[in-house]
Amino acid sequence: MISFYYHPTPNPSKVALFLEEAEIDYKLIPVDTSRGEQHTPEYRAINPNGKVPALTDGDITLFDSSAILLYLGQKTGRFIGDRSPAAQAELMSWLMLIGTGLGPFTGQAIHFTHYAPKPNDYALNRYTFEAKRHWDLIDQRLATRHYMMGDHYTIVDMSLWGWCRGIDYLMGEAGWVRFPNVKRLYDELNSRAAVQRANELRTRHVFKAELDDEAKASLFQHGWLTA
Numbered sequence: 001m002i003s004f005y006y007h008p009t010p011n012p013s014k015v016a017l018f019l020e021e022a023e024i025d026y027k028l029i030p031v032d033t034s035r036g037e038q039h040t041p042e043y044r045a046i047n048p049n050g051k052v053p054a055l056t057d058g059d060i061t062l063f064d065s066s067a068i069l070l071y072l073g074q075k076t077g078r079f080i081g082d083r084s085p086a087a088q089a090e091l092m093s094w095l096m097l098i099g100t101g102l103g104p105f106t107g108q109a110i111h112f113t114h115y116a117p118k119p120n121d122y123a124l125n126r127y128t129f130e131a132k133r134h135w136d137l138i139d140q141r142l143a144t145r146h147y148m149m150g151d152h153y154t155i156v157d158m159s160l161w162g163w164c165r166g167i168d169y170l171m172g173e174a175g176w177v178r179f180p181n182v183k184r185l186y187d188e189l190n191s192r193a194a195v196q197r198a199n200e201l202r203t204r205h206v207f208k209a210e211l212d213d214e215a216k217a218s219l220f221q222h223g224w225l226t227a
């Protein structure tokens, strides 16, 4: 039985979407990161990085959303597209670009826009520029392909979907105007039943919503309280 360590934020949401698309039986284990549950010794034994998502499958333990998506794709043989070495190289390249570029830059741009103490113009400009540059790349790719891998709906689209809400949070309507091809795919994916089930997971547990001192200390461990 799979145990899925979850919080309703972008990286766990990608994995939620795979599990729902593949209709895999799994146990949802909430990790309330605003209450510091990612830092307990029990959770660190599963994910030494102290972030969500993580997943156990029998005696197998995984962390990092891209690793989990690849594992689930290989285990089930689903949502990994064409199996040729060339197609798999392409899939892994875009999966990693989203996991190591688009996601972190978007996350940092949101951090410096909404949470970091001001003034922070240099950091804000750098991360916002890099986030938009990555979204531009994705938008250009989707201008000539239905899905990120062409005709196949894959884990790359799931990974992208997890971060699409970041466009809203960072740029609002202007973001959707700037990235129309991403918007087209996001709207299409949002109409899928599995997406609706993945979104519904957030209602199964009362996650802390306030960004109070406990949440800031849990999420921004680099000294928010003493900055």
Ligand SMILES: N[C@@H](CCC(=O)N[C@@H](CS)C(=O)NCC(=O)O)C(=O)O
Residues within 6 Å of the ligand: 009, 010, 011, 012, 033, 038, 050, 051, 052, 053, 063, 064, 065, 066, 099, 218, 219
């Ligand atoms: N590279 C990791 C990043 C995981 C990550 O940053 N997760 C965020 C939620 S989207 C998190 O755990 N935040 C809580 C914290 O940083 O303490 C992945 O792709 O899974």
